[in-house]
Amino acid sequence: MLHRVVSATALALAALAACAQAVPAPAAAGAPGIDQRQAAQGQRIDQGAASGQLTRREELRLERQQAHVDRAENRAKADGVVTGQERKRLHAAQDAASADIARQKHDRLRKPASS
Numbered sequence: 001m002l003h004r005v006v007s008a009t010a011l012a013l014a015a016l017a018a019c020a021q022a023v024p025a026p027a028a029a030g031a032p033g034i035d036q037r038q039a040a041q042g043q044r045i046d047q048g049a050a051s052g053q054l055t056r057r058e059e060l061r062l063e064r065q066q067a068h069v070d071r072a073e074n075r076a077k078a079d080g081v082v083t084g085q086e087r088k089r090l091h092a093a094q095d096a097a098s099a100d101i102a103r104q105k106h107d108r109l110r111k112p113a114s115s
Helices: 002-022 032-051 056-077 084-105
Strands: none
Touching: 032 056, 032 084, 056 084
């Protein structure tokens, strides 16, 4: 009798463990694609500033825009889930920031050469 109870308990625990592995964790506040894109855009700004393609004013404006996207992302993640609508809004903000980075890097304004 005891053997049957132990076997049933072991079977129940094995089934519970299998179910726990099969159910994916909720898409917590993670937004890896958004985070990666933010990092890449930051690098583009840094590269543009280092090469002289961006003036100091342009660099600061673009960094403020990136900070705005960061704050929007933090607000979206605050409840633990980034909804589809929040993700769409974040992508639109990143698209606008990316276009601004490209436009500023390729305009005719240059950082004055240091002497």
